Amino acid sequence: MLIKGHVYKFGDNINTDVIYPGKYLSITADREEMAKHCFEAVHPEFLKNAKPGDIIVGGKNFGCGSSREQAATCLKYFGIRAVVAETFARIFYRNAINLGLPVIIAPGITQQVEHKDDIEIDLLTGIIKNMRTNEIIEAKKLPDFILEIVTNNGLIPYLKKKLGISSN
Amino acid sequence: MNKTIAEKILAKASGKKVVSPNEIVMARVDVAMSHENADVVLRSFNEIGVKKVWDKERIVILFDHRIPADSERTAATHRRLRAFVKEQQIKHFYDLKEGICHQVLVEFGHDLPGEVLVGTDSHTTTHGAFGTFATGIGATEMAGVWATGELWLRVPESIKINVSGKFKPCVTAKDLILHIIGILGADGANYQAVEFHGEIISHMTIASRLVLSNLSMEMGAKVAFVPPDEQTIAYLKQRTDKHFQVILPDQDVEYSGELNVDVSSLTSQVACPHSVDNVKPVSEVTGLKIDQALIGSCTNGRLEDLAAAAEILEGKTVHPDTRLLVIPASRRVYLEALHEGYIEIFVRAGGLLLNPGCGPCLGAHQGLLAPEEVCLATTNRNFKGRMGSPEAFIYLASPATVAASALKGEITEPC
Structure with missing residues (x-):
């Protein structure tokens, strides 16, 4: 499963308050509306410059802080294809997987990829290619169980299948 | 045996004899807590398409994040959830009068040693102060818990924090845990379990232990245990008549990391x-x-x-x-x-x-x-x-x- 996209790059410890400000937590159902507030307070330029189809590259501890699922939901519904980071905080990591937003742990990625580079991620092998430099980055391959949830577009379709509930 | 608290509880919760770090297990959940974000959970729960929650006695819903309602939107969230609680006959519902989830659960005896407690709130680690495997999860996976009563968990490695010495006047558990976070860093315990040990911990009040487990989240901890002792048991006996099993770490555990902290010279942080x-x-x-x-x-x-x-x-x-x-x-x-x-x-x-x-x-x-x-x-x-x-x-x-x-x-x- 190949994911290609333009890199939007961030630094270390990007927390979920920064990704999705607390004042919008009262939005609980409208996912398109959540997407309008990604990074709004601290990095307002994101909403101007990022494009659907982009891949976010982050440093250490991406998604630390609050458990708010809106932080992963807003990125997915903005159209972010995947998030690649040196490391992730655990709840954001789980939320992204459970929403079917691919998250890839790639130590060294911030050294090898620059803002606006084009990269290609092979989810099955964990191999990332920087199309500008042709460099190969070996990310951590997702465990099979997690890959199954991500490729089923998240936990809900996965559970429906498991519980024998039809998708219609 | 050489098992940590986290490994022993997850073995019990997944019906296995032993589990080891990095293994992914399906764990049965004993308590599933959500606050206002139960509204986000509800949307995912309805999408799964299950009609009834798996166990109406194991789900806790309460309001604390935006009370009284800060907007019409929040008022509608509260209203929708009250109706859901009635419809599903959720036994443990605390409306906006009761307080913050991480205090209300404690007061009403929901935190039991050896159990698995998940909450759609990152500071759910707080409840590890009772020896509970307590961790924060997201809304969609909580919907999965409401539907099936279980969720996937990676068995964490464990860090042992040994605390010794005596606090100076005005220096508290808050200063201690801030000091520890300063040493280990915001991701110093990421994906890992933390166990607090030492004589000073056993002399700490339950309220102070809760501070340690609560703030451990800020160094990324998945769970943060204070091993239960006589004080824990006495405290719980006043709040619940439920049976529980105290789970302690084995003596010869090899921790993935150890930190020794002497608080004697610690000042306010x-x-x-x-x-x-x-x-x-x-x-x-x-x-x-x-x-x-x-x-x-x-x-x-x-x-x-x-x-x-x-x-x-x-x-x-x-x-x-x-x-x-x-x-x-x-x-x-x-x-x-x-x-x-x-x-x-x-x-x-x-x-x-x-x-x-x-x-x-x-x-x-x-x-x-x-x-x-x-x-x-x-x-x-x-x-x-x-x-x-x-x-x-x-x-x-x-x-x-x-x-x-x-x-x-x-x-x-x-x-």
């Missing part, structure tokens, strides 16, 4: 903007003017926190350029503080009492900050923009430090 691991002794920021002082939250809004603040504020007046907000963690804490006379001390000192709940901590309402304002708070996060303007500055400290600083109008040592 403060986490400076804009990350919780940016920790300094209070002495390094003494004299910094503060616009707002905030005492409360799931970290430090309990009776002993209010007592420490009241002792400092009694008969004195808050600095005219500083506003003091006080938020008891729960209705019960509020009543006890009234009974002890603390509330009168706060009001006479010029403090503003807010209703039990999360208050401005997460930036939703009540006491948000303007650009360039400085807030010294007993809360748990000082991220940029967390409590209002992204141009404001949040410092975190103990209740004693915040109370003393409110009097001076600037950050100061509590004694």
Whole structure:
């Protein structure tokens, strides 16, 4: 499963308050509306410059802080294809997987990829290619169980299948 | 045997004899807690298409994040959830009068040693202070728990933190855990379990142990245990008649990391903007003017926190350029503080009492900050923009430090 996209790059410890400000937590159902507030307070330029189809590259501890699922939901519904980071905080990591937003742990990625580079991620092998430099980055391959949830577009379709509930 | 608390509880919860770090298990959940974000859970639950929740007695729903409703939208969330609670006959529902989830669960005896407790709130680690495998999860996976009663968990490695020595006057569990976060860093315990050991931990009150487990989240911990002891059991027996099994670590465990901390020379600590691991002794920021002082939250809004603040504020007046907000963690804490006379001390000192709940901590309402304002708070996060303007500055400290600083109008040592 190949994911290609333009890199939007961030630094270390990007927390979920920064990704999705607390004042919008009262939005609980409208996912398109959540997407309008990604990074709004601290990095307002994101909403101007990022494009659907982009891949976010982050440093250490991406998604630390609050458990708010809106932080992963807003990125997915903005159209972010995947998030690649040196490391992730655990709840954001789980939320992204459970929403079917691919998250890839790639130590060294911030050294090898620059803002606006084009990269290609092979989810099955964990191999990332920087199309500008042709460099190969070996990310951590997702465990099979997690890959199954991500490729089923998240936990809900996965559970429906498991519980024998039809998708219609 | 050489198993940690986390490994033993997850083995029990997944029906396996033994489990090892990095293994992914399906764990049965004993308690599933959600606050207002139960509304996000509900949307996912309806999408799964299951009609009834798996166990109406194991789900806890309460309101604390935006109470009373800060907007029509929140009012609608509260209303929808009250209807859901009735429809599904959820047994444990605490409406907006009761207080913050991480205090209410404790007061009503939901935290039991050896059990698995998940909450759609990152500070769910708090409940590890009772030897509960307690961790924060997201809304969609909570919907999965509502539907099936189980969820996938990676068995964590465990870090042992040995604490020794004796606290100086005015130095508290808050200063200790800030100091530890300063050493280990914001991701120092990421994906891992933490166990707190040492004689000083066994002498700590339950409220102080809760501070350690609560703030361990800010170094990324998945769970943060205080091994249950006689004090834990006595405390629980007053709050529940449920049977529970105390699970302790084996003697010959090999931890993935160990940290030894002697508190004897520890002074009051403060986490400076804009990350919780940016920790300094209070002495390094003494004299910094503060616009707002905030005492409360799931970290430090309990009776002993209010007592420490009241002792400092009694008969004195808050600095005219500083506003003091006080938020008891729960209705019960509020009543006890009234009974002890603390509330009168706060009001006479010029403090503003807010209703039990999360208050401005997460930036939703009540006491948000303007650009360039400085807030010294007993809360748990000082991220940029967390409590209002992204141009404001949040410092975190103990209740004693915040109370003393409110009097001076600037950050100061509590004694």
